[in-house]
Amino acid sequence: MTAQVITVTSGKGGVGKTTAVANLATALAADGRKVVCIDGDIGLRNLDVIMGLENRIVYDIVDVIEGRCKLKQAMIRDKHYPDMYLIPAAQTRDKNAVSPSDMIRICNDLRADTDFIIIDSPAGIERGFRNAIAAADRVLVVTNPEVSAVRDADRVVGILEAEEKGTPFLILNRLNPTLVRNNDMLSAEDVLDLLGIKLIGVVPEDESVIIGSNRGAPVVTDPKSRAGQAFRNIAKRIQGQDVPFMDLEQQSGLWGAIQKLTGRK
Amino acid sequence: MFNFFGKKRSAESAKERLQLVLVHDRTDLTPAQLESLKDELITAISRYIEIDPEAVQIGLERDGRSQRLVADIPLRSVSRHRPG
Numbered sequence: 001m002t003a004q005v006i007t008v009t010s011g012k013g014g015v016g017k018t019t020a021v022a023n024l025a026t027a028l029a030a031d032g033r034k035v036v037c038i039d040g041d042i043g044l045r046n047l048d049v050i051m052g053l054e055n056r057i058v059y060d061i062v063d064v065i066e067g068r069c070k071l072k073q074a075m076i077r078d079k080h081y082p083d084m085y086l087i088p089a090a091q092t093r094d095k096n097a098v099s100p101s102d103m104i105r106i107c108n109d110l111r112a113d114t115d116f117i118i119i120d121s122p123a124g125i126e127r128g129f130r131n132a133i134a135a136a137d138r139v140l141v142v143t144n145p146e147v148s149a150v151r152d153a154d155r156v157v158g159i160l161e162a163e164e165k166g167t168p169f170l171i172l173n174r175l176n177p178t179l180v181r182n183n184d185m186l187s188a189e190d191v192l193d194l195l196g197i198k199l200i201g202v203v204p205e206d207e208s209v210i211i212g213s214n215r216g217a218p219v220v221t222d223p224k225s226r227a228g229q230a231f232r233n234i235a236k237r238i239q240g241q242d243v244p245f246m247d248l249e250q251q252s253g254l255w256g257a258i259q260k261l262t263g264r265k
Numbered sequence: 266m267f268n269f270f271g272k273k274r275s276a277e278s279a280k281e282r283l284q285l286v287l288v289h290d291r292t293d294l295t296p297a298q299l300e301s302l303k304d305e306l307i308t309a310i311s312r313y314i315e316i317d318p319e320a321v322q323i324g325l326e327r328d329g330r331s332q333r334l335v336a337d338i339p340l341r342s343v344s345r346h347r348p349g
């Protein structure tokens with residue numbers, strides 16, 4: 001086994017990076033893969049609460065780097081998937097506690113015994129972002145179909161290319177099909193055309209995502225969630241499977257049925 | 266695509282505005298710098314060939330992730346007497 005290191009980043013904050021990491025990791029674990037998530041957001045730890053593991057933290061990544069514990073001791077095992085672990089960020093204010101070479105060393109130590117290492121990058125393009133991409137074999141850029149998020153994503157793509165990290169893949173998160181249909185939201189095609197990178201998945205806006213994070217249970221575990229389905233599909237694509245993109249135009253429920261009957265769809 | 270009030274739908278505005286912003290972000294060239302580049306280009310070319318400075322168009326275009334500087338420089342038509 002030699003792990004693939006995947007970094008999830010975005011430029012802008014609040015577009016769904018942490019949610020994406022928790023969901024992709026859970027979907028990969030559900031597919032039987034051995035996964036380690038690393039929260040790269042030093043000082044603003046959050047992946048632990050999204051994964052529902054906040055009460056189990058004893059050591060964090062800075063404890064590993066500064067030699068207060070062994071790497072294994074900082075790896076928190078997931079409640080449901082015994083082959084999924086989280087290495088939490090520290091809540092220290094010292095952003096320089098982690099360096100790019102620390103991240104490379106930690107990932108190299110994990111590689112032999114893991115399938116996927118997924119790093120949650122902080123927002124921005126500073127130290128934490130540099131740390132998060134240092135060890136990446138592949139980078140996923142998360143954005144929303146919204147001007148500021150797309151602009152920041154483009155900056156990040158430019159930096160990744162300049163750093164010779166290759167062209168990243170795009171996760172377009174929180175797409176609202178109704179708004180797109182009414183031409184009041186950028187479509188997936190628009191965003192792809194603007195950014196000029198390849199798509200790995202479109203995640204529809206879905207209330208179940210909030211419900212999932214309230215409970216600390218990522219939506220991929222909810223078979224009825226559309227967003228969960230989208231994340232499961234992305235996880236399959238990460239594993240090299242060719243999964244067709246979801247038809248987000250398809251309406252569900254009574255209104256969808258009425259529209260179908262009246263031929264509006 | 267326009268709605269009842271003749272207003273452009275917002276997705277189109279978003280796309281057009283982003284197209285402009287991204288091209289300038291990527292090249293790190295402000296519209297003012299582009300304008301002065303245009304002026305210098307006109308001066309330089311005019312030393313060799315007669316052009317119509319008013320008709321010169323210069324702009325940045327996107328092609329996937331790369332940008333190109335596109336200039337359209339019409340030459341002033343010079344009426345020449347053909348021999349014979």
